[in-house]
Amino acid sequence: MFTIAIKSIGFAWRTNRKLLIILILINIFSGAVVYLQFTSFASIVDEIIKIKQGTGKTGDLVRSSVLLGLSFLVPLFVGNLGGHYRMIFRMQQTLNLDLYKIDRQGKLDIGTIESSSYQNLLRSAQEWGTGSVLGLQDFFFNSSHNFASIITSITILWSLNYWLVVFAVLAAAPVYFFYNKYSMEVFRIRRFSINDQRLIRNRISHFEELQKAVDVILLKLQGWLKAQVKERKEDFNNKIIRAERKKAISYSIMSLWYLLFLFAAIALMTREALSGGIAVGGLLLAFSTYTRFYQTVNGYIESISVAEEASRYAARWFDLFDITPRIVSKENGVVIDIKQPPLIEFDRVSFRYPAEEGETPWVLRDLSFTIKPGEKIAIVGVNGSGKTTLIKLLCRIYDPTEGNILINGINLKDIKLDNWQSALGILFQDFPVYNLTIRESISVGRIEDNGVSQYDKDAQLRQAARYSGADDFIKDYDQLIWKDFAGGIDLSKGQHQRLAVARMFYRNAAVTILDEPTASIDAVTEERIFTTLEKNMEGKTVILISHRFSTVKNADKIILMEHGRITEMGSHKELIQLDKQYAALYNMQAKRYLEETEDA
Template identity: 65%
Template sequence: MKKSLFTVAGKSLTFAWNTNRKLFLLIIFLNLFIGSTVYVQYTSFASIVDEIVKIKEGANNMTPLIKSAIMLGLSFLIPTIASNILAYSRVVFRMQQSLHLEMYKIEKQSNLDIGTIESNSYQTLLRGAKEWGSSSVLNLQDFVFTSASSFAGIATSMVILGSLNKWLVLFAFMAAAPVYFFYKKYSKEVFRVRYLSIDDQRIIGNRISHFEELQKAVDVILLQLKYWLKEQIFERKNSYNKKIAEAEKKKWLSYGLLSVWYLVFLFAAIALMTREALAGTIAVGGLLLAFNTYTRFYQTINSYVESISFTEEAARYASKWFELFELKPKIISNKDALRFTFNQAPLIEFKNVSFRYPNEDGARPYVLQNLSFTIKPGEKIAIVGVNGAGKTTLIKLLCRVYDPTDGSILINGTNLRDINLHDWHEALGILFQDFPVYNSTILESIGIGRVSVDINQIKVKEAAVFSGADEFINNYNQLIWKDFKDGVDLSKGQHQRLAVARMFYRNAPVTILDEPTASIDAVTEEKIFASLEQNMEGRSVVLITHRFSTVKNADTILVLEHGKIIEQGMHQELIKREGRYAELYNMQAKRYLEDMQKHVLQPGLSE
């Protein structure tokens, strides 16, 4: 563990202190108070026993007995009231803390750049943190609160035992001394088994999801995957359980030895107490007080040390969250970054741009090599090529998800690195192939295309018409997702039309579309691209697509292969060259014609 328990707990307490200082101090005080009152009960009861013995021996004064009885009653009543107040305070405080922590976590994660989030190291760190969830951070605060109660109990018991016989303090500490080392050793072993099994747990979770998620469950039934999946789940889960069981077995065998060690010192303490009672050094009540205090002391030490071991385990996971919190984005605005308001589409120039993805384990091969091209203001540019050619990576560089490894990207003659990142993102409208689905109303799903202003319903409806989404929208306040009351599920194609509508609504100076019609039928696709030409006048559009029929009207077509631009020009120009573009276009056109012929000859085939 990179950070000690107390370092991580200290960071956790910072959240507690900043959330609600008054409530924090109240909980600490109540824990201290409750932790010490149990010994007031023991003392009061011992006094009652001694007073009864005196009365039996002939004493006539009942006042001390009544006072001790009242004190005993109060020692039960007041802590009960305090415990109720503490329970309520901790529930309220934990809710406040949970909200505070969640907001802080979101704030930190949202400030990271996409490149960091995509990295394997970040994803591994996130998986480790999620193993216990953010509750591990809150558990550390609970440990501090219970520590206050334990310390109060330990301190009070030491005072009582020391006043009766100093040897009792020594015996109590000797009996409790090995507890910490046993718990620490075996909590680490259990953690190690769990941490090293993260990948197995991910696979188990993935396999179980095939029985819970609708699309995967269909395959389980139709492809008869039940036994294959069950076998994998059983084998991995059983192997994991055996490792945990082995660690727990060692743990509890050791605790058996620990119990024998405790009994040795307990008998020594009882012998000492008995001798003192027979010698008349302590009264009968004092004997009861000594025994109860001694056993209570050990129980307090034992439970506290056990909580330390569990807390250390929580700290290992909480430390992963703090490592996430401490991450800094790699792609940021320079201190002297230039501020721009892009009311019109800018001139974009790629100059000798090469790029390879960062890798913690060493350099990776180049994904893009020596790219040079220009996107003029208002130009419609298409980027085509087979899978793995580097099309999406090129777009990520333009969005400044990453910076080029070599070369530069200029915006109106200014290096993109020198432009304020927020201003540049404001100029972009981006629709990636793996677009998110927003489970909200249809109005909001389109309107979030520009959340910096109030949603304009007229423009939302206009955007829906441009994307063809208006064909299935009956009510713009309709909730998307069947899990909502009165909510509806949409097809993937319908979701994609809403995503395209978001881009129309955003109406950004530079609109980037990565396979925007992959799940849309040919008729709707034609309508969308017609809308792009008609309603994006003066806006630059960058289109990535595998469908060559959609790029014919682009002002410029870039053909990428193995990270290099191998052809560049307009559709007719590239067809006449009879190069790679013409080859891919004709291949796709031929396949399309063959499919059309099959449909005509066998109209029921596609139904």
């Protein structure tokens, strides 16, 4: 816990060391000043007794009263100041943690993000979110407050009678073990119930997310989903209740132990007061300090238990921060001309996905082919044939397990990663939906575009919308997308896909990769898009993955894949004349299309 807490404080130190020191000093002052109230009040009691006995002075009573008033007034102002600074500090920390997380995660490669180990780590960290890191910083501040309070109280008790310190320490000794045992038990319950909690959240999401809610209503799933939530939630609650019951029993035992030493301390204080060892005010001071000591230790140890739990989740965040990408750019990597389509060569490339343990099956085996600059390539095949994986290797989301990919004769691993990615325009079939304005949703395709006037940008953006067919439904380029926004609109899946295609046209990359770009688009718009591709991507390399064989007829080269291997390669005409699998699949789809047309 303390290792993680130190990491958390180190992060805070880098954020605002001046404010951190101020907060520590304020907490130390707050922890010690409460005992000034006890001693001041004890002095007032003693002075009153002395005055009644004729030995006291009114001036001493006034000074003690003023000191007592200041002991309440000053902490009030300091506490308000500390609360203000704490709020500012938390806001700065929250911002910096979010920015740091974005910075670290933004540098990871997609292969690392896709891995099960990363996803499990991320889900575990998200249980408490960045609040776990901030909670450890609060624990550090509270520790300075509590340490100041504990040291001050021990000093006072020792000055009165050292046995009071012994009794106080023995009374507080079991507290840590009880809290720690309970905290660990709760953590285990939450940890081993993480899959059930994930399922509960998933089932509840069916009533909150529009697409899922439609099925819930139409398929009458409410009762079935409700039963699953009830069963798992009740099981989780029962485990927590049993842990709480153990906690209550433990606290009862701990209370009896505390009372035993409290009575011993009271007896000692009474004896000292009767023998004249301490004055009446000293008796009040001893009792107040003794009880305050236990409360402080009890609260501090409880905060340790909470901090230990927070540290387990905060550790996941720091583990996330420490993850390094699997795919990295070489130092002094080669820089290529990203404006000119390159020569791309696959040289006996084989690939299997990385596994946490053991080996996964081969996804691609012994692929060798060439894509000439400006060539239009289509990759076809049934689901699971390895088409998308091939594209991931070309984008260097993963590196080949065997073989090499060459760009202008240079191994892709030797090319500067940012440089190569800037040469690509990629649209995967699972494209993201940006809840932005329509203008922003298209323009993210080339967000780093510098040196271009806003007028030219706007003209290129509208051209991209025309090419993709998105201009058919765009009424206002500054219209917000998604109904969650005030004044926002909803779009169909096909309209979202047209915006995604527009992004690729706007990017105007040297190599454009389209993975099922028209899966949700009607036939008329699809024909318009592919006609535009042929006419307006002249001189650019285009790689198209599609299940619809009718969309790939005009490609310069068609690659048919099956079970991770290339089984046929050539132009549409050549493959039809070959009269093998490609011809059979093409004719089957053409026949089905004709039958559907006749039925219509």
